[in-house]
Amino acid sequence: MKSTINIGYLVFLSVVAALGGFLFGYDTAVISGTIAQVTELFGLDALQQGWYVGCALVGSIVGVLFAGVLSDKFGRKLTMVISAVLFSTSAIGCALCADFNQLVIYRIIGGIGIGVVSIISPLYISEVSVAQYRGRLVSLYQLAVTVGFLGAYLVNYQLLAYAETHTNPGTDWFDLIFVTEVWRGMLGMETLPAVLFFIIIFFIPESPRWLILKGQDVKATNILKKIYVSAKEATFQVNETKSVLTFESKSEWSLLLQPGILKAVIIGVCxxxxxxxxxxxAVLYYGPSIFENAGLSGGDSLYYQVLVGLVNTLTTVLALIIxxxxxxxxxxYYGVSGMIVTLLLIGIYFLFGESLGISSIFLLIFFLSYVFCCAISICAVVFVLLSEMYPTKVRGLAMSIAGFALWIGTYLIGQLTPWMLQNLTPAGTFFLFAVMCVPYILIVWKLVPETTGKSLEEIERYWTSSK
Structure with a gap:
């Protein structure tokens, strides 16, 4: 079958959808370079500063709740267009906003875009992929997220350097955005990839599986012919998907409550x-603060954080390949086991490192090892699993439920990490993270089937036959 697959076309479709992941990563990480400037300009207190950081996460939760419904009703492609519009609106609005309230509103709009794209991009890639390449193609989305993180760090660094070299700024709009209030430029630069995403979406087709679900078999067959080259194989794939849909005559919500599918949804949420x-x-958002707790200067902390972002990106490339x-x-199994070991080592360093005079280079090694283990396992695998676990008819809705849980967890960890670092100490915080790895690895071991090399229809039959 490999010889009849148009892999170049598949990669193109996946890269276009994965660009949404880049916007996700950039929008999430860019905030780190603007907090101090925005706080000073608008005179924010601690609560307002926390709201500025967390408001996009609130938007993400809202976006996740609507993403599945939108994609199941209007299609995967149109939903990606909506997310591109949200990102563009947010970036332009943040760059030109008149006050703090407007800034928050536009950050929430961008957060809604993050929530939508976190569901729809991996879902689309999964539905257009073939079984033997699906894992690495969906992993392109996670790679794009990490590149977005790195891109935001680099853009923040370059724009700040540019602003600092222009000590006599003018009064026009360009100097306001890129010199006087450079945080506007940091947030506004997202406009470029957002507009590119919006334009390039129109060059990809709708998901063939969604088209089959809506009874548009001819359109689906034509798209599958471009993917599989063979008309016979395209027809087989249409019939394979339709054979599964014959068992899905119930409504989406009632289908979710069927024993096997409900089990898959609960596992996905967990x-x-x-x-x-x-x-x-916690490492990606609060890395500099954690490094400063270890006695490093602000400059060294920022440099260490860039290294964390670089290792995260390069390791995701490796995960994509394997x-x-x-x-x-x-x-x-391998990655989470490594995470447990490295988290324990980080906790031990915070307990004894300073008193024993151990060099901070060991802390950096432990952190980079942790990021390697994390990026090659749960970060690479989670969106792949969530995008392939559920039946076609409820895939968008079920992914929204799992995505909602993911973003609730992200919001909670964003709010709780400063409290944990202060009250549990850094050592206790990282020991707690290590403990939380144990139920994760047990759930994957006992309850999640191996989906590598299986078609979406084969995976669907596993859950629908499971009681």
């Missing part, structure tokens, strides 16, 4: 929310 309490977002060869579950 791995989505548990993954947030294993430390990854995920369909090693398998989803094995990556989780």
């Amino acid at each position: 791995i989505a929310i548990l993954g947030q309490f294993m430390g990854v977002n 995920i369909d060869k090693v398998g989803r579950k094995k990556l989780v």
Whole structure:
């Protein structure tokens, strides 16, 4: 079958959808370079500062709730267009906003875009992919997220450097955005990839599986012919999907309550929310603060954080290459085991490192090792699993439920990490993260089937036959 697959076309479709992941990563990470400037300009107190950081997460939760319904009703492609419009509106609005309230509103709009794209991009890639390449193609989305993180760090650094070299700014709009109030430029630069995403979406087709679900078999067949080249194979795939849909005559919500599918939804919710309490977002969001707690200067902390972002990106590339060869579950076994070890080592360093005079370079090594283990396992696997676990008819809705759990976890960890660092100490915080890895690995071991190399229809039959 490999010789009849148009892999170049598949990669193109996946890269276009994955661009939404880049916007996700950029919009999430860019905030880190603007907090101090926005706080000073608008005279924010601690609560207002927390609201500025967290308001986009609230938007993400809203976006996740609507993403599945929109994609199931109007299609995967139109929903991606909506997310591109939201990102563009947010970026332009943040750059030109008149006051803090407007800034928050536009950040919430961008957060809604994040929530929508976090569901729809991996879902679309999963539905257009073929079984033997699906893992690495969906992983392109996670790779794009990490590149977005790195891109935001680099843009923030370059724009700040540019602003600092222009000590006599003018009064026009350009100097306001890129010199006097450079945070506007940091947030506004997202306009470029957002507009590109909006334009390029129109060059990809609708998901063939969604078209089959809506009874548009001819359109679906024509798209599948471009993917499989063989008309016979395209027809087989249409019939394969339709054979599963014959068992899905019930409404979406009643279908979710069927024993096997309900089990899949609950498992998806568990791995989505548990993954947030294993430390990854705490490291990505609060890395500089954590490094400063270890006695490093602000400059060294920022440099260490850039290294964390670089390792995260490069490791995701490796995960993309091996995920369909090693398998989803094995990556989780190896990676999460490594996370437990490195989290314990980080906790031990915070307990004894300073008193024993141990160099901070060991803390950096432990952190980078943790990021490697995390990026090659749960970060690479979670969106792949969530995008392929559910039946076609309820895939968008079920992913929204799991995505809602994921974003609730992200919001909670964002709010709780400063409290935990202060009250549990850094050592206690990282020991807690290590403990939370245990139920995750047990759930994947006992309850999640190995989906590597299986078609979406085969995976669907596993859950619908499971009681």
